[in-house]
Amino acid sequence: MGKLLEMAASIVESQAMSSSLGTDEVVESLRRVFDVIRELNTVECGEQPETATVQAQPAQAEKVSPVESIRDDHVVCLECGRQLTQVTANHLKSHGLTPREYKKKWGFRLRDSLACRNLQRSRSEAAKKRGIPDNLKRYLEKRRKN
Numbered sequence: 557m558g559k560l561l562e563m564a565a566s567i568v569e570s571q572a573m574s575s576s577l578g579t580d581e582v583v584e585s586l587r588r589v590f591d592v593i594r595e596l597n598t599v600e601c602g603e604q605p606e607t608a609t610v611q612a613q614p615a616q617a618e619k620v621s622p623v624e625s626i627r628d629d630h631v632v633c634l635e636c637g638r639q640l641t642q643v644t645a646n647h648l649k650s651h652g653l654t655p656r657e658y659k660k661k662w663g664f665r666l667r668d669s670l671a672c673r674n675l676q677r678s679r680s681e682a683a684k685k686r687g688i689p690d691n692l693k694r695y696l697e698k699r700r701k702n
């Protein structure tokens with residue numbers, strides 16, 4: 557500490573010489589310089605100042621890439637790490653995102669589905685059962701005629 561005081565004193569001394577500081581100002585300046593030096597000294601000794609230790613790492617339940625987040629029986633919400641059958645617009649609302657923003661943020665393509673694979677599969681089967689190929693055939697016939 558004696559060495560620090562000496563450093564602070566010499567800094568303020570040179571400051572006092574170069575400008576016209578009053579006694580009170582010199583004391584105040586000395587105090588400030590001393591605080592800074594003490595802080596620097598603390599960092600050097602490996603003792604982090606309080607502000608640095610407060611910064612905690614954001615709690616990430618599971619680090620998952622967009623591709624890995626789509627699984628057979630569930631999808632992982634990349635915002636909160638929850639396992640869902642589908643990342644819905646309603647769920648994303650709780651994160652303040654739209655599906656479009658979510659996809660953009662995490663590097664999905666806009667046409668990518670946010671449903672688990674099983675759900676995607678059963679949906680395309682249901683679509684077939686609803687007769688989309690038939691509709692398509694009819695549409696193509698109609699277009700040929702025109």
Ligand SMILES: [Zn+2]
Binds near residue numbers: 633636647
């Ligand atoms: Zn979520």
